[in-house]
Amino acid sequence: MTKIILPMLSASVVSIEVFFLTLIFSVPLGFPLAAGRMSRFKPLSYLVNAFLLVIRGTPLILQLIAVYFFPAYLFKISYDRFVAAIIALSVNYACYFAEIYRGGIQSIPKGQYEAAKVLGYTRMQTFFRIVLPQLVKRIVPAMGNEVITLVKDTALVSVLGIAELFRTAQTTSSRLFSTTPILIAGVFYFIMNWAVSSGFVVIEKKLDYYK
Amino acid sequence: MSIISVQHIKKSFSDGVQVLKDISFDVEQGEILGIIGPSGSGKSTMLRCIAQLENVDDGSIYVCGSPIVENGKYAAKDELRKIGLNLGFVFQNFNLFPHMSVLQNITDAQIHVLKTPKAEALEIARKLLADVGLSDKENAYPCELSGGQQQRVSIARSLALKPKVLLFDEPTSALDPELTGEILAVIKKLALEKMTMIVVTHEMAFARDISDKIIFMADGVIVEQGEPKSVISNPQTDRLKDFLKRFNQ
Numbered sequence: 001m002t003k004i005i006l007p008m009l010s011a012s013v014v015s016i017e018v019f020f021l022t023l024i025f026s027v028p029l030g031f032p033l034a035a036g037r038m039s040r041f042k043p044l045s046y047l048v049n050a051f052l053l054v055i056r057g058t059p060l061i062l063q064l065i066a067v068y069f070f071p072a073y074l075f076k077i078s079y080d081r082f083v084a085a086i087i088a089l090s091v092n093y094a095c096y097f098a099e100i101y102r103g104g105i106q107s108i109p110k111g112q113y114e115a116a117k118v119l120g121y122t123r124m125q126t127f128f129r130i131v132l133p134q135l136v137k138r139i140v141p142a143m144g145n146e147v148i149t150l151v152k153d154t155a156l157v158s159v160l161g162i163a164e165l166f167r168t169a170q171t172t173s174s175r176l177f178s179t180t181p182i183l184i185a186g187v188f189y190f191i192m193n194w195a196v197s198s199g200f201v202v203i204e205k206k207l208d209y210y211k
Numbered sequence: 212m213s214i215i216s217v218q219h220i221k222k223s224f225s226d227g228v229q230v231l232k233d234i235s236f237d238v239e240q241g242e243i244l245g246i247i248g249p250s251g252s253g254k255s256t257m258l259r260c261i262a263q264l265e266n267v268d269d270g271s272i273y274v275c276g277s278p279i280v281e282n283g284k285y286a287a288k289d290e291l292r293k294i295g296l297n298l299g300f301v302f303q304n305f306n307l308f309p310h311m312s313v314l315q316n317i318t319d320a321q322i323h324v325l326k327t328p329k330a331e332a333l334e335i336a337r338k339l340l341a342d343v344g345l346s347d348k349e350n351a352y353p354c355e356l357s358g359g360q361q362q363r364v365s366i367a368r369s370l371a372l373k374p375k376v377l378l379f380d381e382p383t384s385a386l387d388p389e390l391t392g393e394i395l396a397v398i399k400k401l402a403l404e405k406m407t408m409i410v411v412t413h414e415m416a417f418a419r420d421i422s423d424k425i426i427f428m429a430d431g432v433i434v435e436q437g438e439p440k441s442v443i444s445n446p447q448t449d450r451l452k453d454f455l456k457r458f459n460q
Binding site for chain 2: 117119120125130
């Protein structure tokens, strides 16, 4: 059993690394994308919207392959697979987050902006002190959904040969002629997601001090 | 010099409707101006133009002598913000910040816009809360308050920045008749302290009691203006007579 579990544990660490790195990049990246999507400058908003449609409308696994192999085939540039995986995942999730942010921002009543304006707040202050705190509370459920999906999507980076949990489970399975490693991988993912959803419950509770 | 001077402002909405046809009036320091009129007359829009929440297409608005807009040309952004700090605005639906407590709602702008030190801001906030009768609610959140309480907090929030003029956009229209009294009492108190105010309202009796001057607007123009006892008790035009008939049932 330890021969199965130990390598899978260290492979989980790789999955967790992919998870956190993707979050670190995609959560901020969603904001400029949302801003571009909501821009009053029509060419920009059309361009960003098209980009969001393509990224959200094509399989992530294809994007992973494209991000690594297109530069190699087109420009003969080859680079680290792990970096490629993070880029593809971050851009993909940033697009989903951008739409969540946009929905949240548009659901904030105009009156909040007007109150901020008559009280003399600058645009930056209005965004950081008035809009953002209210936005966070509104988007927590949707973000929870996406983050849970991300835990599972880390398995897709196996297509680039990265030794994360799923791939390790697969290879161990075929090596030992047993499906047990796959089942154990399922348990690992479940435990990770259980931690994530508990985290979101805690966040929602903390934000429940007002309606 | 009038503290607020509105000269020949005109405004049309993007669908072509002319909401302000040619409005001119002055408000002197310490004066209370009541603005009455049917829905769609442009009275809220006009108030919002003074508060810079809407833009006029033409005309001039002067606040404390400085122009917000002169013949349709707006001043620079920093100028506008500076001039704007002379005005306080109370909204029909309060617009309190839901994620901040009552006390934070009142201190936040003081600290971050006026750069008042926190201790001083808290002192000012507490005094204003006492003035509006809500000292016991300082740590409550807006969602825990009644409409009347929220509106009183909203008034305190505007007063915290020590504006020279307070603008009220139908302050009691979103409230039950029972809660309306609380707000009118607060405004009466401010009147006694000689605060310059412009109040757009449907509360006819209140407008008559408290105003030094009343403007009756309809269809984007000022139809009549003058002292309450002449405008309300002795209307000259048919338009105003029709409007007042409804209140004298």
